[in-house]
Amino acid sequence: MPPPRCLLARRFCSISTGDPSHAPTPDVVSTVADTAAAAILRTPRFESRLLSLLPSAVFLQPDCARLTLTRLLPYQVPSLRFLLFLSAHLPAADTAPAPAPERAASSLPELDSFLFRLPPTLAADAVEILASRLGLHPSLPALNDVFRRVLRAARPDLVLRLFSAFASSPAFPGDEDTVACVVRACIAAGRPVDGLQFLRDAVLRGSPPSAFVATDIIGAFASQGNFAKVSETLHLMIAAGCQPDSIVYHRIMHYLFARRKGREALRVFNEIKLRGYEIDRITYTTVLDGLCKMGLTDDAHKIWDEMVNKGMEPNEYAYCSFIYFYCKAGDFTRALKVYDEMLHKGFKESNVSCNILIAGFCAHGMVDEAADIFDKMATKGVERDVITYSTLIHGLCKVGKLAQARGMYEQLLASGLEPTVATLTPLIDALCNEGQVDAAVELIRLMQAKGLEPRFGSNNSIINGFCMINRFDDAMAWLAEMRAMINYAFTPTY
Secondary structure, rough: OOHHHHHHHHHHHOOOOOOOHHHOOOHHHHHHHHHHHHHHOOOOHHHHOOHHHHHHHHHHOOHHHHHHHHHOOOOOHHHHHHHHHHHHHOOOOOOOOOOOOOHHHHHHHOHHHHHOOHHHHHHHHHHHHHHHHOOOOOHHHHHHHHHHHHHHHOOOOHHHHHHHHHOOOOOOOOOOOHHHHHHHHHOOOOHHHHHHHHHHHHHOOOOOOOOHHHHHHHHHHHOOOHHHHHHHHHHHHHHHHOOOOOHHHHHHHHHHHHHOHHHHHHHHHHHHHHOOOOHHHHHHHHHHHHHHOOOOHHHHHHHHHHHHHOOOOOHHHHHHHHHHHHHHHOOOOHHHHHHHHHHHHHOOOOOOOOHHHHHHHOOOOOOHHHHHHHHHHHHOOOOOOHHHHHHHHHHHHHOHHHHHEEEEEEEEHHHHOOOHHHHHHHHHHHHHOOOHHHHHHHHHHHHHHHHOOOOOOHHHHHHHHHHHHOOHHHHHHHHHHHHHHHHOOOOOOO
C-alpha cells in the first residue's frame, strides 16, 4: 500500500535538498500545497504554526507557494493573509526562481477576480507581493484596474512602486491605459518631469500619447509656471502625430492669465486660430475675463468685437468681466452702462453681477450705493450669499460704520448662512479699533470653535486693542497664547 500523502511530504524532510536528484516530485509539491491550504483555511492564526507543520524545504519553494495560492484564491481573506505571510518568508524575486511567463499566466486563472474584490491599497500590496515573491502578474486589464483604483484613492506612490514591480511582466510596459496611469501618478506625486520622460519613452516605443494625458501634464507644468516644459510637451505631441486640441490650449491660457501673462495667453489664442480650431464662446469668455482682470481692456474690446462679428452673443460672464474692470477702476458710469446693456440683452440680475457691483462700490468707500444694491437683491429675488454679506461688512467696517456692520453680521446669521474668516476678520479689527476688545475675542473664539484659523493680523489687532485700553496683562497673556500655538504648530512629530 502506498504511503499516505502527508507521510510522503514528511519523508521528503529527511532528504538532502543539496542533491538535485532529490528535488521534490510534483506529487510531493501537490501534497504539501494541499496540506498548507487546508491548514490555512482551518486555523484562524495559521502564521505562527504553518512552518512547524510543513517541510519548509518544499513549502517555501515558489512552485509550492503558487500551488497553495491556487487552492486559496476563492477565499479572499485567507489568500491575502497567505500573501502577506509569503512576503515575510519567501525570498525576493532576484533570488527566487522565476516561473516561465506562460506558466505564470495560466497557473492562477482566478487571480484577476481576487484582485478586483480587494480594496485599492490591499490590491496594490497583493500585486507587489505576487510579482516580487512569486513572479506572478495579473492580466494587463486587471493591473490597469488596480492602477486606476489606487490613483482614485490618492496613492500615486503605490502606482509608481507597482509599475516597478510590473517591469518583470511579459506585458511590460503595458498599453495606453498603463501609460496614462503612470503619468498621472507622476503628476499627482509632484513629479511632472518624470511623467514627461515616461511619455517620451512611450512615444519612442511607438505609442503616441493620449490627448487627455498630455493635457493633464501640460496643466501640471502650466500651474507651476514652467512654460518651457509646456512647449516641450506640445512639440512632443505634434511630433508623435497627436495634434493638441482646443482644450489643451484653453488650459494653457487659463494658467497664463492666472500668472498675469496676458500677452503670452494672447499669442496662444492666436495660435489656436492659425491652426484652424473652432473657437467657442467659452474660450472667448476666458480670454476676455483674463484680459479685463489684467487691465488690458483695449485687447479685450477687440476680442469682444471679434466674437460679435462671428455671430456669438457674449454671455453674462463676458459682461461681468467688463463690469469688474470698470468697478475696479472706479469708473461706475461705464460699469453701470455695461450692466444696463447686459440686462437689455435679456440677462437677469444675478448673484455674480450684484456681488461685483457691491465689491466695486465698497472698494471705493461708496457703501451707501453698495447697500442699495444689497437691498434691491432681496426685492428682485436675487440670492444673497456669504460673499455678499462679507463684502458689505468689510466695506462698512472700512468706513467706520461698525454698528451697521454688526447689524449686517446678525442678518447673515439670521439668514442661516455660516460666517467665514473673510466675514469675521474685518469685524474683529474694527471692534479692536473701537476699544471693544472683549467682543473681538468672542469672535475669535467663535472662529476657533468652528475650525476656522484666524488670520495673523487679527491676533495683532487683539494685542493692540488691549494696549489701547491699558489692559497690558491681557495683551501679554494673548501674546503668550499666540507663541504657544506657533510652537505647537511647528513641533515635529515622530
